[in-house]
Amino acid sequence: MFTKISHLWQELVNENEDEGIYLNEDNLVSSTNIETTKQKFHSFKLFVSPKIQALLLIEKQINQVYYQITVTFDYQEIVDFLELIQPQIIISNEKLTKLNQILSKDQNKDCSNHTFIFALLRILTEPLCLQEGYFGDYYQNQPIEVILRNRIEQERILHQVTQQIQQDLDLLIIIKMTIEQVQTLLQIDRLLIYQIKVPVQKKISDEIKFIDTVTYEAKVSSIIPSVLNFQEESCFNNIKNCEEKYLNGFYLAVEDVDNSNINNCLKESMQKLGVQAKIVVPIIVQNKLWGLLIAHQCFSPRKWKSSEVNFLKNISEYLAVAIYQYNCYQKLEKQKKLLEQQIEKKAKELQDALIAAQIANQSKTEFLGSISHELRTPLTCIIGLSGTLLHWSQDKQHKLSTEQQIRYLRIIQDSGRKLLQLINNILDFADIEAGKSLLFIEQISLQNISNMIYLAGIEIARNQGISVKLDNLTTPELDLFYADGERLYQILLNLVDNAIKFTPSGGEVIIRLMRNQNQVIFQIEDTGIGIYEEQISLLFTKFQQLENYRTRTYSGTGLGLALTKHLVELHGGLIEVESVVGKGSIFTVILPNSEEKNNIKPKIIEKEIGDIKINKTIVIICDDDEIGTFLCELLTAADYQVIWLIDVSEAINRIKLINPAVVILEKNQQISLSISNALKNDENKSFYLIVIRDEINGNDWENLSNSGIDEYLLKPLLPRVLLKKMSRIIKN
Incomplete structure (x- = not known):
């Protein structure tokens, strides 16, 4: 009875759509818990036009069989109801204006649609036994042993699904076996699963797109045409809040598609497939609509029994558990592979580090041999020739000529210069390695x-x-x-x-x-x-x-x-x-060209720096989690204020507000140039701009420098070098 009344309201809307305004729970802010300050109700259907105002208020659903409803055509009651729900109504300004015009006092509020009134009275005055017979005929027309046998078979299928889930069987096996057995038990012509957002890779490119399609199917015979891989997105997209309704527990049971009140697009699609009756039950996984369990009766209409609907609901819940478990297993497998890759990477890094250590040790051995050779050669010249000069300068009879003395002294000087350069190089390199240079x-x-x-x-x-x-x-x-x-x-x-x-x-x-x-x-x-x-x-x-x-x-x-x-x-x-x-x-x-004159008077500048408040804010623009985390932890530990920005589109405006001392870019060449050009145009630019690169050549640096980049850092980032540069930049 309730279904017929609801269809009657929909027919009223369809026939008078251009003249009036139709409102239901979908036009409210929240359709899951409809409650005002004075009234709480389940749902409603309201149609307002100059000729008729009709309100169907579903106050509550007592159970799966009974609803408590109110039907009214009274103008004042409808106006009062609209005032109650007005804070929650969401409609366009055009519809709101039209609604107010229809309900204005100068309009005739007498209901003149007698056809609608008679149709409603005909539904309400039908004998109640005909309505309840819909639910009772299943048990009245069959022997008790048949009812029990069917019930036991349903329990057996549910138990079997449970065992399959516990045995961690493949999802394809579980779904295939389940829908085949359910189709056989309920004598359904075709039982299928319409999966939502199935990932499919395009043939031309590696891009992944998502489609809604039939992924599983069981048929009573080969006469029934297959609908595997069938897609029907246009109809579902045109049905308002279709997915939300299914998430809120909605299911669809159609006894006769030709005489039903379903969406016209969906009706045409079913007629093309030869479907006469259908049931649609949602499969909900982790509060998301994963797919639909759909039963088709192809050759004749069918009255769906409440026990059949409930059984299909149970099956959808069991399948949801299997799907959830399968998804969790896939995530674990992915994490396992990722961990294995990380272990292999670490093992390779350790192996490379061992080889590098061996090479370094060999290089140092070579260096020690080389340095001893390089020191010995000039020292031998200095000691030998200076000894020769000393010896012959004491012999009055055999003195060296002036030319020979000059040549020996020049050789001694050259050897001393080479020796000094060698020692200076070693000391300078030691200072640089220790971070003292x-x-x-x-x-x-x-x-x-x-x-x-x-x-x-x-x-x-x-x-x-x-x-x-x-x-x-x-x-x-x-x-x-x-x-x-x-x-x-x-x-x-x-x-x-x-x-x-x-x-x-x-x-x-x-x-x-x-x-x-x-x-x-x-x-x-x-x-x-x-x-x-x-x-x-x-x-x-x-x-x-x-x-x-x-x-x-x-x-x-x-x-x-x-x-x-x-x-x-x-x-x-x-x-x-x-x-x-x-x-x-x-x-x-x-x-x-580094215009840094701070070293001319270091003592004075150190005092001046101590007297002023130093800006120690550093902004990082970086997509790489490892590099970003490394920079944040290292610079924060060094007492800098670090701000990590990821969104490039907002970074430029935020930098102007933050006013940092240093901006570090870890982006590709094109993005770095665009950011630096945008910041370079700012006349009040007072910060130091640094880029991070894997490698860099002269042309790259010239482009970056001309775009306002002040300095660069090369990967892998060395903590000592990074902190030293930051200290120098901040102080200057």
């Missing part, structure tokens, strides 16, 4: 330092038949540059000395200098023996020589280029190598 940034003349290097190169190449040239491409306007002059001289001297060492007689070494507004570029080009491509990566490794110290033809400790690289990086610069075996090499040093 600091730069003294001051304004220097590029012309002066290039001339000094040129003269030193001529002195080193003396008597070796090697030509040294200076190619200064700068202008007087760009001569002044901020850097540590002593360290820059050391960098260039090491490279020039190295170029001369590996250039045979008759060769040439060119010292080239170029400059733009933001950086200076030094190139040391030689026509020497060159370097094999696979050996270039070893050039800047500490304690590393490309030849064995026992058999090599060129001297060296393996520290010069490693020290040079460290000094360049202390300046925030880059060093690159291009080489062709047999033709020569080009070493390129790129240094940024």
Whole structure:
């Protein structure tokens, strides 16, 4: 009876849709617990038009058979009801205006739709036995032993499903066996599962899309057409709050599709499939609609019994448990594989660390042998020649000529210079490794330092038949540059000395200098023996020589280029190598113009820094969880205020509000450039901008520098180097 009354209201809406306004529980803020200050009810159906105002109020559902309802056409009662629910109503302004116009006092409120009234009275005056016969005919028309046998068979199927779940059988096996047995027991023409949001990979690309489709099916015979992989998304998408209704316990039972009041789109779809009657029960897993258990009767209408509906509900609940267990198992398997991969990764890292330790130990052994050889050679010259000079200076009869004395003294001086350079390199490298090396940034003349290097190169190449040239491409306007002059001289001297060492007689070494507004570029080009491509990566490794110290033809400790690289990086610069075996090499040093004058009066500045409040806020823009966590923990432990931003679209505005001292970017080249360009345009920019890279070359750095990037960090991030840079930047 209640179903017929509900259908009657729907027919009223369909026939007068253009003239009136239809409201039900779906138009409220919350349809699961409908309660006002004065009234609590289950649901309602209200239609208001100039000709008729009809309210069907379902006050409560007593059980699966009985409902308590109120039907009224009284204008005042409908107005009072609307006032009660008005705070919760959600409708458009257009509908609200139309509703108020219909209910205005100048309208005729007498109900003139007598057809609707007569139809309602016909439903209400039908004998009650016909209504209850719908539920009782199952038991009245069958012997008790048949009823019990069916009940026992239902319990057996549920028990079997439980056992299958406990045995951790595959989900496909559980679902297939279950729907086949249920279809056989209930004599359903076709029982299927319509799964929601099934992941499917596209053939052309690796993109995953989600579809709603039939994934399982059981049929009474081969005459029934298969609907496996059938998709019908348009109908479900057009039904308002379809998924929410199913989550709230709704199920659909249709005895005759042709004479039902279901959605027209859905009715047409069922007619195409030859479905005459159907039941739809939701399968809910973890409060989400996983799919629908659907029973089809194909050749004739069917009155669905309450016991059949309840049994299908039980089956859907058991299947939900099986699906939940299967999903949990899949997650555990995924976590297991992930852990295995991490263990393999850690094992590989340990193996690599062991190999690296063995190589380091071998390199140190080589270094000790090399250093003893390098120290012994100049010391032998100094001691031997100074002893010779001392001996012959005491012999009055056989004195050395002035030319011989000058030659010996020059050899002693050269040996002493090499020895001093060797010792300085070792001490400098030890200081840098211990984090004690600091730069003294001051304004220097590029012309002066290039001339000094040129003269030193001529002195080193003396008597070796090697030509040294200076190619200064700068202008007087760009001569002044901020850097540590002593360290820059050391960098260039090491490279020039190295170029001369590996250039045979008759060769040439060119010292080239170029400059733009933001950086200076030094190139040391030689026509020497060159370097094999696979050996270039070893050039800047500490304690590393490309030849064995026992058999090599060129001297060296393996520290010069490693020290040079460290000094360049202390300046925030880059060093690159291009080489062709047999033709020569080009070493390129790129240094940024660092206008830091804080080292001129260190004591005064330290006092000034102590007197003011230092901004120690650091913003990190990073997607990588490991790097972000590492930076946050390390910098927080070092007493910095760290803010980690992930959303790039909001980062720029937030940075302007936060006003940090340092911004660290861990993004790709394009995103880093876009962020830096946006921040560079801000006239009030007062923070230091740093990027993190796996590797970087001269062109990359030039692009980043021109976009406002102040410095870079290379992976893997070293805590000591990072903290040292942060301390220097914050103090400056």
